Amino acid sequence: MNADTITAASAVVIALGALAVSIVQTRATMVHNRQSVRPLLQLRRVREYDGPEAGLKITNSGLGPAVITKCVVVLDGRAIGPWDRKTVRSITDGLPEWPHINTLTEGAILSAGYRSYLIHLDFYDRKKHEWFWDLIAKRLEIAVYYQSIYGDEEYLATIRPHSA
Template identity: 50%
Template sequence: MNSDTVTAISATVVAMGSLWVSISQTRAAQLHNRQSVRPLLQLRHTMAYDDHRAGLRIVNAGLGPAIVTSTTVLLDGERIGQWDLDTRNRISDPLPIRPKAYTLRPGAVVLAGQSIFLFHLEHFQESEHRWFWELVTRRMIVEVIYESLYGGESFKAVPPVT
């Protein structure tokens, strides 16, 4: 092997190494960009003593907006539909007091830092409204499937098990 061949092979190896580093850096930058706008939806059972509201709250604790793709509601283990007006009415109709609700349809956006009561009672008194707290913490499960602005992730938020 002469020196020209060794130089050419060395240059090719260096170029291939540079290409690999460049591709790796591009992938790392793309992953970082996706993570920097990733939403993180959490469903929380909230009993707010300062304003006397209690219920199920959705919070976006992530850095980017969450786009809802679907919801599912289970009541006593039975699937009863999406978290929409009809499902809210089916749950609320037999109750002694109609809770307030905020529905989530496919395409709804929960902004970064936003916190919304999905289902709550105002003027909540623990002694008088124990039935409602039992409903939102033990009997009713709302599952939210969502994605970031990039799309296609199918993240899932469910309330904590109590």
């Protein structure tokens, strides 16, 4: 082996090493970019102690938008459909008072920082609206399936009834 062969072989090894480092760095950057726009949906029941509102709130606490892929509503242990107008009407028909509703349809996009009630009363009174709290705390279960803008993962936010 002469000096030219050793120099050429060393250059090939260094080039392959640089290529390997570049591939690893590119993959790490892709993972970081996905995580930096990951949505995080949360469902929670809210009863304002210092204010008049009460309801079921959805919040995107993540850094990126959430794309809704599916929503499943269970009432009294029985699946009744997605959180759309028809399903919500079947829940609210016959209630003493109509609560305010926001539906979640497939393909809806909830931006980072989004927060809104899915169902709520503006002027909640504990005695007068006990039926409403019973509905959202003991009878209603909602599962929201969603993805990030990359679209190849499936996340789930759910809220279940309190135990009796």
